[in-house]
Amino acid sequence: MTTPGTTSITPIVTERRHGTHPPTPESADRLKSGNREADYILGGGFPANSINIVMGHPGSGKTIFAEQLIFDNAGDDRPILYFTTLSEPLAKVVRYLQGFQFFDEAKLGNQVIFEDVGAELAKDGPDALVPLLRRAITTLAPKIIVIDSFKAVHDLAASVADRRRMVYEMTALLSAYGTTAFLLGEYTEEDILVYPEFAVADGIVEMSRRRLGNRDERYFRVYKLRGSRYLEGAHAFRITDAGLDIYPRLVSPQIPEGYEPASERISTGVTGLDAMLDGGVWRGTTTLLAGPSGAGKTTIGLQFALEGARQGEPSLYMNFQENPSQLMRTIRNLGADPDEAQAQGLDLVYASPVELQIDSIIVDMFRRIRQGRVRRLVIDALGDLASAATDPQRLHDYLYALVQHFAVSGITSILNFETIGNTIAGNGMQNAMSYLSDNVLLLTVDGEERTRRALRVLKTRGSAHDTRVREVEISAAGLAVLA
Amino acid sequence: MGQNDNGKARILIAERDRSVRELQGVFLTNAGFAVEFADDGQVALDRVRQEPPALLITEILIPKIDGLTLCRLVRNDAALEGMPVIVFSILAAGGRANDAGAAAFLRKPLVESTFLAAINGVMMTMPTGTASAATAVGR
Secondary structure, eight states, X not given: OOXXXXXXXXXXXXXXXXXXXXXXXXXXXXXXXXXXXXXHHTTSSEETTOEEEEEEOTTSSHHHHHHHXXXXXXXXXXXXXXXXXXXXXXXXXXXXXXXXXXXXXXXXXXXXXXXXXXXXXXXXXXGGHHHHHHHHHHHHOOSEEEEETHHHHHTTOSSHHHHHHHHXXXXXXXXXXXXXXXXXXXXXXXXXXXXXXXXXXXXXXXXXXXXXXXXXXXXXXXXXXXXXXXXXXXXXXXXXXXXXXXXXXXXXXXXXXXXXXXXXXXXXXXXXXXXXXXXXXXXXXXXXXXXXXXXXXXXXXXXXXXXXXXXXXXXXXXXXXXXXXXXXXXXXXXXXOHHHHHHTTEEEEEOOTTTOOHHHHHHHHHHHXXXXXXXXXXXXXXXHHHHTOSOHHHHHHHHHHHHHHHHHHTOEEEEEEEOXXXXXXXXXXXXXXXXXXSEEEEEEEEOSSSOEEEEEEEEOSSOOOOOSEEEEEXXXXXXXXXX | OBBOTXXXXXXXXXXXXXXXXXXXXXXXXXXXXXXXXXXXXXXXXXXXXXXXXXXXXXXXXXXXSOHHHHHHXXXXXXXXXXXXXXXXXXXXXXXXXXXHTOSEEEESSBOHHHHHHHHHHHHHTSOGGGHHHHHHHTO
């Protein structure tokens, strides 16, 4: 296997001696982006010795992405060349670069070489670029070349013919030499059809930013990656001191060959509810627990998670309303010791949906599931998760994928959903979730002088459930279905 | 055989890609070789028979006579017995280059260090009588 940025060499003399012909696995040659999540999305990284475009509006994170990539790839072999052109002066680029954790001053000037070619381009126009590249290749032998911004060079051309000629000559040169090139530019989606560099590019990634009220959402998207599979769609990211923090979009899992749903029932931990469900819920199923405020959803969710901890099943409780202290108090009110429950495997998580994107919440949840080998999970509540999602379709896709992941992994889950009134009908997301969930429970609250709570099982899969409306009571011992 | 008038080892390259030729020319000249190019396989074969170089480097995808056929013709010519051929191609054809009798196969794109290392490696294995190449290799 060759390493990225090297010419593949097969010594035939040796082959003869050993009688073998090592293959040249081009598909295995990848240049890591310096960002693990980006590499996951890119199917392992950018193809080595390729030409790639990193596009996005000013401030979208292109330069940071490229800088993280070059510092991660910098080593003692061949240097990396970063051309700044007419978009941003070199001094400005380097000044802000120093604030990032990946910046390493020791690599500057030898392993990472920044060169401002703006003056040459301003004087001689875009025709100056190819000779500059040729000079760099023959004197520095760079393994990576970044041109920031390439669109600024392109826009110097006087005619379409000049642009095409410049792009053709640059492509021919970069293709002849073993280097991976990144052309950064403030391109828009419409430019993809117009600018010739998009036709010759092996990879195209986009950084975009969307304003939502008082916060911004940023997305990373792969448009094209020749000869490689990649994770399609928009992947949220944040810019941090460490560079880009990317949250790969959750997709439905591959159903393993021979996968069979679990055939074991588990207890909900709610007195009387297991009997209503024909002996508990099937392991790996998802239960939608709907009801108005004060009906007892959080109580049931906590009982379910606490029961899991008692049974030695790591349980994760994701909540978006009560902070950890409030939740501890609620657990104590149920007669349980929160410290003991946590020692037994209960993981209580509070996330503010106001500040977070759904992507980051989901990524954090899956990280906890993996690390804690979680078997039970409660999301309290779906409505809060929905407020963290800006796109209803995206939310639906996420929830569908979540349910599938839980089923394949044997994670039994309860998803709480707050209704307006005692009905489940009329809410688009709720209807969708009813369809996706294995079980649907509806809690209701009535009464004027005395609050009367009731529970009804609307749906189960594979169970002869109790079809009656059953009164429930919340006491110091928790919620119980009355006989 | 294989030297120019200045005593430099002469390398003939059958290659049509202008950018590749340009870079090969720079790298090999800087390394102390004399470089000559041929646009197609027929021109390369004629030139090799007329004045054998120290080394022939050929792309497979060249007009008239492809690089592998060119390699076989050279290998079957007793007069060119000591002249090695390196196949340098965009194609992943190490096995076929081996079968054609190439001394080494290099996959594009071009990287100066591995390109020169391959050339030097092949020239080092040449018979002592072709020491002209070794002069340049020592650079």
